[in-house]
Amino acid sequence: xxxxxxxxxxxxxxxxxxxxxxxxxxxxxxxxxxxxxxxxxxxxxxxxxxxxxxxxxxxxxxxxxxxxxxxxxxxxxxxxxxxxxxxxxxxxxxxxxxxxxxxxxxxxxxxxxxxxxxxxxxxxxxxxxxxxxxxxxxxxxxxxxxxxxxxxxxxxxxxxxxxxxxxxxxxxxxxxxxxxxxxxxxxxxxxxxxxxxxxxxxxxxxxxxxxxxxxxxxxxxxxxxxxxxxxxxxxxxxxxxxxxxxxxxxxxxxxxxxxxxxxxxxxxxxxxxxxxxxxxxxxxxxxxxxxxxxxxxxxxxxxxxxxxxxxxxxxxxxxxxxxxxxxxxxxxxxxxxxxxxxxxxxxxxxxxxxxxxxxxxxxxxxxxxxxxxxxxxxxxxxxxxx
Numbered sequence: 169x170x171x172x173x174x175x176x177x178x179x180x181x182x183x184x185x186x187x188x189x190x191x192x193x194x195x196x197x198x199x200x201x202x203x204x205x206x207x208x209x210x211x212x213x214x215x216x217x218x219x220x221x222x223x224x225x226x227x228x229x230x231x232x233x234x235x236x237x238x239x240x241x242x243x244x245x246x247x248x249x250x251x252x253x254x255x256x257x258x259x260x261x262x263x264x265x266x267x268x269x270x271x272x273x274x275x276x277x278x279x280x281x282x283x284x285x286x287x288x289x290x291x292x293x294x295x296x297x298x299x300x301x302x303x304x305x306x307x308x309x310x311x312x313x314x315x316x317x318x319x320x321x322x323x324x325x326x327x328x329x330x331x332x333x334x335x336x337x338x339x340x341x342x343x344x345x346x347x348x349x350x351x352x353x354x355x356x357x358x359x360x361x362x363x364x365x366x367x368x369x370x371x372x373x374x375x376x377x378x379x380x381x382x383x384x385x386x387x388x389x390x391x392x393x394x395x396x397x398x399x400x401x402x403x404x405x406x407x408x409x410x411x412x413x414x415x416x417x418x419x420x421x422x423x424x425x426x427x428x429x430x431x432x433x434x435x436x437x438x439x440x441x442x443x444x445x446x447x448x449x450x451x452x453x454x455x456x457x458x459x460x461x462x463x464x465x466x467x468x469x470x471x472x473x474x475x476x477x478x479x480x481x482x483x484x485x486x487x488x489x490x491x492x493x494x495x496x497x498x499x500x501x502x503x504x505x506x507x508x509x510x511x512x513x514x515x516x517x518x519x520x521x522x523x524x525x526x527x528x529x530x531x532x533x534x535x536x537x538x539x540x541x542x543x544x545x546x547x548x549x550x551x552x553x554x
Contacts, residue, residue: 169237171354175419179233193413194226214401215393223401227409231416235374238353240360241386243393245400246412250349250369251277252405253383257365260395261314261343264290269307270316271298271328275347278316298328299459301336308340317363318347320463322502323475323512323532325350325452327459330466334362354426355469359386372503373472376418376425380411425505428537430471435540436533436547440476445551447477447529473502475532478554483513483521485554486529492553495538495546502534507543509533 169178185192199218201207210219218224228246236244247253254277262268270282272295282293296303304315315337319328330346337344345365346358352373358366368374370382385395400406407415437454440446449456452463453470463470480486489511490498496507512530513521521528535543 171238171423174234174237175422178237179230191227191230191413191416193409194221195409196225197221215396221409222404222406223396225406225409225412227416228407228412231407231412231419234416234419235353235370235384236386239348239366239384239386240353240357241366242389243391244384244386245392245396246370246407246415247383247385247400247405248407248411249381249405250275250347250367250371250383252403253367253369253385254278254345254347255281256395256399256403256405257345257367257385258286258314258316260391260399261345262286262291263313265311266291266313267309267311268293268314268316269304269312270295271318271321271326272296273321273323273326274316274318275322275349278318278347282316297326298333299326301329301332304333305336308336308342312340312342315342315344316347317344317358318349319356319358319466320350320452320470322350322473323530325450325457325459325473325475327452327462327466329462330358330361330363334364337364338362350473351467351470352422352426353386354423355471356467361466364388365391369501369503370415371501373422373426374415374418374503376421376504377414378501378504378506380414380418382407382411382415425537426469426471429535430469432538432540432543433471433474433535436535436543437474439544439547440474443551445479445554447479447526450475472534472536473532474535475530477526477529478531480529480554481523483516483518483528486511486513486531488553489550490531492550493546494549496533496543496550505537507534507536507538 198220210217214223232244270293294307296307317328344363346363348366349369365387367385370384437451440449451474496509499508510532513528
């Protein structure tokens with residue numbers, strides 16, 4: 169299916185809404201039902217039609233069709249945050265006494281679910297270095313039901329060989345989930361590599377405007393219905409129609425924004441690699457990246473997000489660098505039009521900082537849609553302040 173067709177036409181039956189080019193926001197809580205037996209049918213299977221916007225909604229459905237097609241999946245669900253998509257996908261596939269294998273250092277709210285919530289129900293998680301598929305094989309137990317992946321990671325960009333992990337999981341009848349927030353489905357399609365479910369924070373590249381929080385989960389029709397019938401509706405984590413409409417707007421320019429960010433990122437990476445204050449740059453599509461060949465094999469692109477280690481003897485040097493930037497904003501997340509930065513030492517006090525620990529000297533940078541020369545001049549100011 170052509171990308172242009174997905175972004176501009178799929179699901180948009182314009183003759184059904186006055187031939188409007190932009191789809192309407194169906195801002196309603198519930199829907200009129202004409203027949204009692206039709207209502208009975210919806211009570212039995214809410215996934216079969218429109219009953220209540222906590223579940224299905226026409227504006228959201230246009231978005232779901234596009235997101236599923238982008239992922240190469242049969243179906244997709246849209247959530248009010250990426251964390252909600254993670255929670256529902258995991259919770260739907262474990263029960264008391266089960267075991268999960270996860271990559272080490274997953275997204276914060278995935279880790280907190282594994283460490284703080286699931287143990288209440290006697291679900292245990294083993295963390296492994298996902299750069300070696302044998303580590304997954306060694307961690308599998310008789311009660312392992314789920315393998316949780318995040319490729320690339322959003323700080324050090326560690327990758328997993330998705331096809332190899334998917335093959336291993338299928339041999340053991342284990343469900344696989346991959347957080348694809350770094351790449352978006354434009355640059356990586358985990359489901360085509362054999363992964364059962366692909367999720368992402370749509371807050372980032374799908375939205376692209378830093379004005380919407382949302383999450384996406386894609387997979388088989390059966391799996392999406394299973395989650396919809398339980399976790400999705402019970403938790404009430406579905407996206408609202410207006411936010412779905414904002415994501416539809418963001419999809420129109422998705423390839424253009426990724427292309428621009430990708431091009432600028434290479435300029436910024438090359439600048440940082442040559443800077444005397446920078447010890448090392450981490451970016452999956454740079455030839456110095458440890459898993460460069462794997463990145464090139466399973467990703468069609470990489471853009472925006474990179475990390476670098478600075479030469480710094482104190483936390484205060486890094487603080488001065490970040491606080492001297494005038495145009496690159498200090499904030500979490502990524503994927504919008506604006507460039508962002510966040511230092512790893514933000515979670516440390518001055519006394520806790522250890523200059524010999526590279527993780528204390530790491531800085532994450534997102535390259536937005538500004539001119540690369542504009543960003544480089546700003547970075548120069550930051551380095552000068554150190």
